[in-house]
Every structure is written in structure tokens, then in C-alpha cells.
Amino acid sequence: MKNKAIKAVVVGSINMDIILSADRIPDVGENVVGTHYGYAFGGKGANQATALAKLGANVKMVGKVADDTNGKALLDNLKNNNIDTSGVAADGSATGLAAIIIDGNGKNRIIVYEGANAEIVPEEAVATIDSDTDLLLVQFETAEKVVSAVVNHAVKNNITTVIDCGPAKDFCLEKMQGATIISPNESETKALTGIFPDDEKTILEASKIIMDRSKAQFTVLKLGSRGCSVFDGKSLTLLPAYKSNVVDTTAAGDCFTAAMAVDFIRNGDIYKACDTGNKAGAIAVSRFGAADSMPAADEIDSFIIND
Ligand code: ATP
Ligand code: RIB
Numbered sequence: 001m002k003n004k005a006i007k008a009v010v011v012g013s014i015n016m017d018i019i020l021s022a023d024r025i026p027d028v029g030e031n032v033v034g035t036h037y038g039y040a041f042g043g044k045g046a047n048q049a050t051a052l053a054k055l056g057a058n059v060k061m062v063g064k065v066a067d068d069t070n071g072k073a074l075l076d077n078l079k080n081n082n083i084d085t086s087g088v089a090a091d092g093s094a095t096g097l098a099a100i101i102i103d104g105n106g107k108n109r110i111i112v113y114e115g116a117n118a119e120i121v122p123e124e125a126v127a128t129i130d131s132d133t134d135l136l137l138v139q140f141e142t143a144e145k146v147v148s149a150v151v152n153h154a155v156k157n158n159i160t161t162v163i164d165c166g167p168a169k170d171f172c173l174e175k176m177q178g179a180t181i182i183s184p185n186e187s188e189t190k191a192l193t194g195i196f197p198d199d200e201k202t203i204l205e206a207s208k209i210i211m212d213r214s215k216a217q218f219t220v221l222k223l224g225s226r227g228c229s230v231f232d233g234k235s236l237t238l239l240p241a242y243k244s245n246v247v248d249t250t251a252a253g254d255c256f257t258a259a260m261a262v263d264f265i266r267n268g269d270i271y272k273a274c275d276t277g278n279k280a281g282a283i284a285v286s287r288f289g290a291a292d293s294m295p296a297a298d299e300i301d302s303f304i305i306n307d
Contacts, residue, residue, distance in 0.1 A: 006057040006134045006265050011125050011150045012045015013117040013141035014063045014078075014088065015096035016070040017290050019250070023104040041077045042098055042290035043117070044139040044166055047251045051258030051280070051294040052137070053081045062087035062128045062150075063142070064116040071095040071116070077291065087128040092116020106246040106285065112167070117142055122149035129153060135265055137258065139164045140188075144171045151176040160265055163216070164257040165192060173213035181264065182216040185253050189221055197221055197229070200238065207231035218270050220260065222253050222281070228274050239274050242282035242303070248289065255284035255294050279303050 021036040041050075049061045061083050065071030067090045074095065078085050094115035101109045122145050129136060129150065136154035138147050138161075147163070154161040155178040163176065165184035168191035173182070190196045192213070195206040207219040211233060219231040227241035259280030264273035279300050287293035295303075 006052075006262060007130070007132060008052050008057045008059045008135040008137060009062060009087070009129050009133050010045050010049040010052065010059060010137045011062040011120070011142065011146065012048065012137070012139045013043035013096055013114070014046040014061070014065050014074050015043035015098045015112065015117070016074060017042035017098045017100050017250070019100045019102060019248075019289070021102040025101060025103050025109065036288075038288070040289040040292060041074055042251065043074075043096055044141045044164065044254055046074065046078060047254035047291045047294065048137050048139065048164065048258045049078065049083050050081050050291040051255050052135075052262060053083050054294050054296045055259060055262045055300075056297055057135070057262060058084075060084040060087050060128065062120075062125050064089045064092040064120050065095040066090065066092040066116050068095055070097070081291075087125075089124070092119050100250055102248050102250070106248050108248070108250045110167070110250075112141065114141070120146045122146045125150050126153045129157075129159070131157060133159050135159065135261055136161045137164065137261055138162075139166055140169045140171055141167060144169075144175070147171065148175040151179055155179060160261075162257065162261045163214070164253065166253055173210065177215045179214060179216045181218045181220055181261070181270070182210055182214045183220040183222060183257055183260070184210065185222040186224060197223065200236070203229045203238070204231065204236045207236060220270075220274055220277075222256055224249070227278050228256070230270055230274050232270065237271060239271065239278055241278055244282040244286050246285045247287065248293070249285045251290040251293055252281045252284045254290070256281040258294070259300065276300060
């Protein structure tokens with residue numbers, strides 16, 4: 001990818017992730033032996049900010065942590081990734097925490113304690129968005145009123161606006177109108193439309209509903225190992241996933257969304273951007289962790305050559 005410096009603002013969550021792997025998930029009341037554990041820097045907002053920075057963007061992170069051990073470590077990690085943390089307040093009640101269980105197929109189950117992420121003040125978030133911002137990236141791991149405030153502000157100021165609809169919540173899309181790209185995964189699509197996108201017909205039906213509700217320019221569904229789909233208001237295009245050695249799917253969606261957004265701003269081609277998202281997602285699922293599994297631009301470029 002070309003290295004034009006993009007000025008990006010990410011308004012979103014910052015979590016410490018506790019990751020435990022096991023060959024299989026325990027049944028209720030059952031205890032199984034784990035195969036691996038670790039702590040990782042996570043949170044959908046911070047993961048996407050890290051991915052953008054690794055792809056060469058100038059990134060400002062906007063969010064909230066607490067003045068505690070995890071908050072300090074997460075802030076240091078953002079700074080180590082050259083992310084501007086002047087928009088992150090450290091006055092929250094407790095830093096966000098995610099407990100992630102990974103099964104033998106690399107599939108995850110996540111419980112999130114929102115803590116400080118739920119305490120972001122909409123007006124403060126809006127005030128951090130400079131008028132020369134190229135990209136606003138948001139997720140649903142903060143309050144709906146924060147997402148709608150920053151999206152509406154960015155759209156009004158002609159900033160390319162990308163909404164990642166994770167985690168699955170039935171947010172009121174009618175309150176966040178006119179984004180450039182709106183992108184849910186399969187379960188998020190079901191939460192927003194009542195339709196699980198398991199074939200071309202249901203993918204199209206769900207994409208139309210999301211576009212009608214949000215008035216976004218493009219609806220991009222992330223479809224896991226099936227890749228993704230693009231609906232531009234007229235036609236649906238399916239873009240298959242790349243082959244990957246899956247070890248941990250955590251943050252694959254974050255990686256996809258960030259890589260797609262960067263490519264879209266650089267090239268203005270939604271289909272090429274989604275193909276880049278597929279490549280980035282394929283790399284992320286081949287690595288453990290969240291923020292640390294995000295690829296750099298040259299890794300995506302060499303993935304093109306090696307695939
Ligand atoms: P998470 O919530 O775990 O961060 P997600 O559920 O939001 O991820 P997915 O749809 O699972 O997101 O994956 C995002 C993208 O990553 C997919 O659209 C695809 O490009 C890529 N991807 C995911 N799983 C695989 C896989 N098994 N093989 C190759 N690519 C994959
Ligand atoms: O998208 C992955 C992220 O979801 C993890 O890093 C975890 O913090 C949860 O928020």
C-alpha cells in the first residue's frame with residue numbers, strides 16, 4: 001500500500017484482554033484443562049487504532065481508562081505504537097477488561113467489563129475531532145450516544161466515517177446517518193436486522209436493511225472464513241477470504257475494518273479496499289492476541305505476493 005499519511009481519529013474502547021485457550025469449551029459446571037494463557041492489549045477501539053498506525057496512519061485515540069495498572073499499561077502500549085493519546089482520559093472508574101476463551105478451532109467467546117469505556121462523554125469526544133481529520137473510525141463498544149454524536153459531527157464535516165458495528169448490539173442506526181461505510185460481522189448483522197447472513201439472499205436482505213436504516217454509502221458485511229460482501233445500494237459483491245492457518249480469530253474484524261478504511265481513503269475503491277481487509281483479516285487470524293496481531297503495511301503487501 002502507498003504510504004500517504006492519513007489523519008485518523010478512533011473513538012472507542014480500550015481493554016486489557018485475558019486470553020485462555022482450551023481444546024474445547026467447558027459445559028455448564030465443567031472444568032477443562034487449558035492449553036495456553038496470556039494477557040493482551042485489546043479493546044475494539046484500541047485494536048483498530050493500532051492497526052491504522054501500523055498501516056502508516058497518524059492516529060489519535062479517543063477514549064477512557066482508569067488510573068490503574070491496566071490503564072497505564074494500555075496507554076503506554078498505544079504510545080509505543082505512535083498513537084496520540086491526548087484524547088484518552090485516565091479518570092474512569094476501572095479500565096475495561098475482556099475475558100476471552102479460545103477453543104481448539106481458534107474461535108472465541110468474550111465477556112467484556114466496560115468500566116471506563118462506558119463513561120466517555122459525547123461532547124468531549126466530539127471536541128477532539130479536528131476539522132482536518134481524514135477518517136473517523138468508531139465501534140459499538142462505547143455508548144450509543146457517543147457513537148451517534150461523533151458520527152453525526154464527522155458526516156457534517158465531510159470526514160470519511162467508518163462504523164464497525166462490534167460487538168453485537170441493536171444500536172439505533174437512525175441516530176447515526178450518512179456514514180461512508182458501515183460494517184457488521186455475522187452476529188452483529190443478526191442483532192441489527194434479525195437476519196443471519198448465511199447465503200447470498202440473506203446477505204443482500206440484511207445489507208439492504210442496514211443501508212436503509214443508516215443511510216450509509218456502503219454496507220460491508222464481514223463473513224469470517226467466507227470473506228466479506230459489499231452492497232453499494234444497487235448491487236451485491238462477494239469477496240472470498242484468503243487461506244489462513246487459523247489460531248485465534250480475536251480482533252480479525254478490527255483488523256479487517258482498519259485495513260479496509262485505510263485502503264479506501266488511499267484508493268477510493270471499495271472493492272479493492274475490502275480485498276485488502278480480507279488479506280489483513282487472514283493475517284490476524286493466524287496470530288494470537290488482539291492489538292499485537294495487527295499486520296503492518298509491508299506484511300499485507302508480501303501476503304499478496306505469497307498467497
Ligand atoms: P472478531 O470479533 O473476532 O474480531 P469478527 O467476527 O468481527 O472478528 P470475522 O468476520 O470473523 O470478524 O473476520 C473478519 C475478517 O477476517 C473476515 O471478513 C475475513 O476477511 C477474515 N477472516 C476471518 N476468519 C478467517 C478465516 N478462517 N480464514 C481467512 N480469513 C478469515
Ligand atoms: O475485537 C476484539 C476485542 O473485543 C478484544 O480485544 C476485546 O477487548 C473485545 O473488546
